[in-house]
Amino acid sequence: MSLDAFREEVRGWLEENCPQSIRTAMPQNEYPGGGRNATFKNPDTKVWLDRMAERGFTVPMWPKEYGGAGLTTQENVVFGEEMRRINARPAHLGMGISMIGPALLEFGNEAQKAEHLPKIARADIWWCQGYSEPNAGSDLASLRTSAVEDGDDFIINGQKIWTSGADNADWMFCLVRTDPNASKHDGISFILFDMTTPGVSVKPIKLISGLSPFCETFFDNVRVPKSHIVHELGKGWTVGKRLLQYERTSIGGIGGGGQKVASLEELARDYVGTDDAGKIADTSLRAAILEHRMNDRSFQLTMKRSIEESQSGQAPGAVSSMFKLYGTEQNKRRYELQLDMMGSQALGWGSDSAFAATELDTTRAWLRSKANSIEGGTSEVQLNILAKRVLGLPD
Numbered sequence: 422m423s424l425d426a427f428r429e430e431v432r433g434w435l436e437e438n439c440p441q442s443i444r445t446a447m448p449q450n451e452y453p454g455g456g457r458n459a460t461f462k463n464p465d466t467k468v469w470l471d472r473m474a475e476r477g478f479t480v481p482m483w484p485k486e487y488g489g490a491g492l493t494t495q496e497n498v499v500f501g502e503e504m505r506r507i508n509a510r511p512a513h514l515g516m517g518i519s520m521i522g523p524a525l526l527e528f529g530n531e532a533q534k535a536e537h538l539p540k541i542a543r544a545d546i547w548w549c550q551g552y553s554e555p556n557a558g559s560d561l562a563s564l565r566t567s568a569v570e571d572g573d574d575f576i577i578n579g580q581k582i583w584t585s586g587a588d589n590a591d592w593m594f595c596l597v598r599t600d601p602n603a604s605k606h607d608g609i610s611f612i613l614f615d616m617t618t619p620g621v622s623v624k625p626i627k628l629i630s631g632l633s634p635f636c637e638t639f640f641d642n643v644r645v646p647k648s649h650i651v652h653e654l655g656k657g658w659t660v661g662k663r664l665l666q667y668e669r670t671s672i673g674g675i676g677g678g679g680q681k682v683a684s685l686e687e688l689a690r691d692y693v694g695t696d697d698a699g700k701i702a703d704t705s706l707r708a709a710i711l712e713h714r715m716n717d718r719s720f721q722l723t724m725k726r727s728i729e730e731s732q733s734g735q736a737p738g739a740v741s742s743m744f745k746l747y748g749t750e751q752n753k754r755r756y757e758l759q760l761d762m763m764g765s766q767a768l769g770w771g772s773d774s775a776f777a778a779t780e781l782d783t784t785r786a787w788l789r790s791k792a793n794s795i796e797g798g799t800s801e802v803q804l805n806i807l808a809k810r811v812l813g814l815p816d
């Protein structure tokens with residue numbers, strides 16, 4: 422099918438299937454969650470999720486047999502453009518589709534793909550990430566959670582920290598040490614398990630922004646079948662690192678290329694006012710917004726080009742660190758600017774979500790943006806990767 426014919430088909434399908442209430446900026450309490458404990462404040466969110474999943478559009482580029490639509494990179498670009506045209510919200514978000522799904526497509530065996538990918542595509546299962554430990558954050562390869570062989574199983578003991586959404590998650594993808602005698606990186610394996618497995622317990626951590634989206638997670642003799650290891654035993658670092666590239670590309674893309682949210686210009690006009698010529702009244706603010714817009718545009722184009730150029734249409738390699746670094750710093754600057762222009766009117770505590778994006782939630786969103794350059798690896802760590810892997814500088 423030609424791209425034009427594909428565009429027409431997708432446009433018609435979206436017009437017919439995207440509920441009107443889903444064509445607006447997403448209030449954060451309508452964030453499209455999923456999993457066994459999913460609740461939907463707006464029933465249309467569920468309708469939209471089911472229709473998109475049925476058509477394979479929650480994971481447009483995944484093969485059809487795993488719940489995707491099998492789109493090519495170019496078709497996927499068209500699909501994204503048509504979604505933006507009607508300002509459709511994403512039907513599904515989270516670590517399933519952006520992190521563990523792509524990693525399984527690359528490293529999972531047939532049984533693992535067949536079991537997990539369709540459930541991820543339909544949001545039946547909600548995933549969390551068991552990487553960081555109290556003494557293994559930036560230096561992740563120092564992790565000590567142990568997995569000891571016992572017949573056909575591993576017995577897992579240890580602790581993870583900052584596990585986002587662990588209190589609601591159904592399954593965890595986890596880095597564990599399977600060989601304490603091997604070198605730091607070689608002794609690590611990548612394993613999957615159900616969070617209801619006996620011995621897994623979760624304790625939420627209270628945050629400055631009010632809610633507690635992340636947790637400490639404890640493992641006390643958790644028995645997991647050996648078949649849940651992804652890729653080879655002792656090769657978990659390879660999988661874990663690749664997954665981080667997917668994560669970094671996804672975090673780097675925050676705030677751009679997706680739905681229309683109130684632009685900085687609109688907010689400035691509302692909160693600072695305009696001069697006689699209709700321009701934003703404050704000239705230095707006007708210059709700052711212009712600079713931000715130009716940087717945003719260049720960044721989005723670079724990111725789009727790079728993803729289109731990458732063979733799989735998925736995350737590029739070490740360059741994902743550049744996206745992560747720049748995208749998160751840019752998002753932080755956005756909220757600094759927003760606070761500047763809103764002044765005391767930014768001091769609202771608009772909704773009860775920690776992931777707010779509208780001006781009603783500026784304070785909370787500003788606080789949340791500070792975490793962007795820490796989660797998924799800090800900005801300093803991204804600079805180290807860029808120096809070593811992209812620029813080839815010596816240690």
Ligand SMILES: Cc1cc2nc3c(=O)[nH]c(=O)nc-3n(C[C@H](O)[C@H](O)[C@H](O)COP(=O)(O)OP(=O)(O)OC[C@H]3O[C@@H](n4cnc5c(N)ncnc54)[C@H](O)[C@@H]3O)c2cc1C
Pocket residue numbers: 549550551552553554555557558559560581582583584585586635792793795796797798799800801802805
């Ligand atoms: C919102 C949020 C969500 C998260 N979700 C998850 C999750 O779901 N699962 C999970 O496993 N983890 C999660 N994390 C944890 C995150 O991955 C770690 O916080 C991050 O990797 C940094 O590790 P750390 O906190 O131990 O800091 P540290 O590693 O102790 O770093 C402290 C400071 O030292 C700097 N530093 C450390 N090493 C170097 C170096 N070699 N060169 C230069 N500077 C260095 C860092 O940049 C940082 O400024 C989340 C974090 C946040 C903020």
